[in-house]
């Protein structure tokens with residue numbers, strides 16, 4: 655059986671998990687087995703509708719203590735479930751939860767783990783998974799030889815496939831060990847599109863000269879329902895908060911549309927954004943390296959180009 659780990663936030667299944675579900679269902683078809691899923695915590699949506707992504711059964715361990723992720727607690731609960739089931743392939747969306755839980759699970763179950771898969775495994779002779787290496791500059795084909803195989807799927811690497819199935823829901827009980835780390839308080843950013851979930855990201859760099867000019871980025875983002883991001887120096891000099899910094903040492907994102915304003919396109923920046931489906935670059939220097947990675951480029955001063963874009967989009971929206 656292929657087991658999908660469904661990641662939830664606030665009781666809702668994250669979009670990246672739906673890609674993982676479609677991907678896992680395709681592996682199950684390829685290897686002539688079934689697709690089931692596990693979700694931890696209290697869920698406020700209809701889990702049976704997940705059947706349309708190819709899942710036959712959703713196992714919900716609905717204990718409220720699992721609403722927030724604790725890597726050690728999650729690992730034990732999932733490992734116990736896998737041990738009691740006949741799951742041989744476990745699929746995660748490659749996000750922060752997977753980064754915290756999947757390696758621990760791999761160690762606990764003695765299971766081979768490939769993070770950041772970008773294509774279906776080749777099962778014609780063994781189980782070989784293709785993944786990005788060197789910040790997306792090359793691919794590696796990695797063979798998993800253990801009985802249990804764990805994969806995390808890069809976002810935007812596999813299309814969500816929608817059918818008309820209905821999943822059976824099973825409520826499962828589990829022995830939950832108390833967390834060794836207690837979260838005393840959390841400070842959640844509200845009212846913004848989360849960067850890792852965003853379909854559109856508007857990002858600003860040092861070319862914007864100072865934090866007082868960030869209205870250009872935020873106005874465009876609001877208009878397009880986008881998240882905002884920035885280059886590393888912008889966060890380092892405190893023009894923008896660090897949680898917006900994308901790149902090799904920041905968050906890696908893969909939105910459908912990435913608009914980079916006044917960002918040079920250094921290799922360390924590209925490492926975090928080059929999996930975006932469409933990249934638009936606005937830079938006044940025609941030699942800026944980012945243009946080589948761009949699908950569309952606008953050579954011009956951001957302070958002239960962006961207000962014109964905002965006006966044009968407003969006009970389109972009005973009509």
Ligand SMILES: Cc1cc2nc3c(=O)[nH]c(=O)nc-3n(C[C@H](O)[C@H](O)[C@H](O)COP(=O)(O)OP(=O)(O)OC[C@H]3O[C@@H](n4cnc5c(N)ncnc54)[C@H](O)[C@@H]3O)c2cc1C
Nearest residue numbers: 859860861885886901902903916917918922923938939956
């Ligand atoms: C180990 C290491 C890790 C790193 N990790 C990261 C990372 O994760 N993320 C990251 O972003 N960087 C990272 N960096 C830094 C990276 O190398 C670059 O220095 C950084 O990305 C440059 O940021 P920038 O493009 O905003 O600024 P700059 O390089 O200063 O570029 C500004 C750009 O704006 C353009 N511009 C100027 N004025 C205008 C205008 N009016 N209109 C339009 N365009 C204009 C300029 O032509 C220029 O291309 C890392 C560096 C190292 C050494």
